[in-house]
Amino acid sequence: MADNLLTLSGVHTLIGPYHILQGVDLVVPEGGVTVLLGRNGAGKTTTLRTIMGLWNASQGEIRFDDHLITGLDTPDISRRGIAYVPEDMGVFTDLTVAENMTLAAANAPIDQKRLGWIKALFPPIGTFWNASAGTLSGGQKQMLSVARAVIEPRRLILIDEPTKGLAPAIIKAMTDALRELKETDTTILLVEQNFAMASTIGDTVAVMDDGRIIHSGVMRELAEDDAMQEKLMGLSLEAHQ
Numbered sequence: 001m002a003d004n005l006l007t008l009s010g011v012h013t014l015i016g017p018y019h020i021l022q023g024v025d026l027v028v029p030e031g032g033v034t035v036l037l038g039r040n041g042a043g044k045t046t047t048l049r050t051i052m053g054l055w056n057a058s059q060g061e062i063r064f065d066d067h068l069i070t071g072l073d074t075p076d077i078s079r080r081g082i083a084y085v086p087e088d089m090g091v092f093t094d095l096t097v098a099e100n101m102t103l104a105a106a107n108a109p110i111d112q113k114r115l116g117w118i119k120a121l122f123p124p125i126g127t128f129w130n131a132s133a134g135t136l137s138g139g140q141k142q143m144l145s146v147a148r149a150v151i152e153p154r155r156l157i158l159i160d161e162p163t164k165g166l167a168p169a170i171i172k173a174m175t176d177a178l179r180e181l182k183e184t185d186t187t188i189l190l191v192e193q194n195f196a197m198a199s200t201i202g203d204t205v206a207v208m209d210d211g212r213i214i215h216s217g218v219m220r221e222l223a224e225d226d227a228m229q230e231k232l233m234g235l236s237l238e239a240h241q
């Protein structure tokens with residue numbers, strides 16, 4: 001197994017009076033896909049937002065590439081090579097696809113070679129380049145949101161439920177694109193409720209419940225272990241089938 005690119009140790013996050021993350025221990029090995037599973041409200045989104053510095057950890061440590069990033073602000077964390085695709089996708093629906101992509105790039109002009117690669121990865125980006133992003137379908141918006149996140153090379157991309165509400169054909173296209181992304185040097189931490197999809201793409205898996213990681217290991221082992229799945233399904237994955 002590769003070295004860990006990201007490590008959370010004993011991370012606690014409070015949102016107002018609510019103690020949401022209660023000591024999260026999570027490792028994301030470099031170069032693969034780690035899937036974060038768990039029922040609604042388990043704390044998956046809060047974990048991603050805490051990594052990005054959108055919520056501050058009140059306790060614990062987050063290390064990225066062996067540097068402590070706990071307490072850094074979000075732009076600084078982003079500059080270190082972490083991108084975040086939130087569940088609401090963060091697409092500007094009043095702007096064109098081209099404008100959405102241009103705004104996502106820290107350095108102008110956009111690298112044309114990389115843009116060509118992105119258009120091959122997500123064909124609707126090229127097809128609808130001059131269209132308003134508001135006219136895209138849900139799946140196309142989701143592709144745009146991931147495309148924006150990788151407009152420049154990233155070490156790590158955090159993606160919150162990219163297949164939510166999408167038709168099977170679009171889920172397959174998204175899965176294929178994420179698989180290809182992984183083949184470049186991008187490590188992926190993926191929140192996913194669709195276990196069938198998650199098990200085809202995940203290398204490692206962590207399951208959350210009540211603000212803690214209750215299981216972590218190799219995805220293939222979980223996918224092949226019906227008893228373990230049943231134990232965790234009952235606890236945390238019941239809503240994911």
Ligand SMILES: Nc1ncnc2c1ncn2[C@@H]1O[C@H](COP(=O)(O)OP(=O)(O)OP(=O)(O)O)[C@@H](O)[C@H]1O
Binds near residue numbers: 016045
């Ligand atoms: N801004 C907020 N204010 C108050 N409570 C919040 C806020 N954001 C999240 N929570 C609470 O934190 C808990 C964890 O939410 P979180 O969104 O991290 O869960 P999740 O595992 O991502 O679930 P989902 O799949 O529903 O997105 C939930 O109980 C939620 O109600």
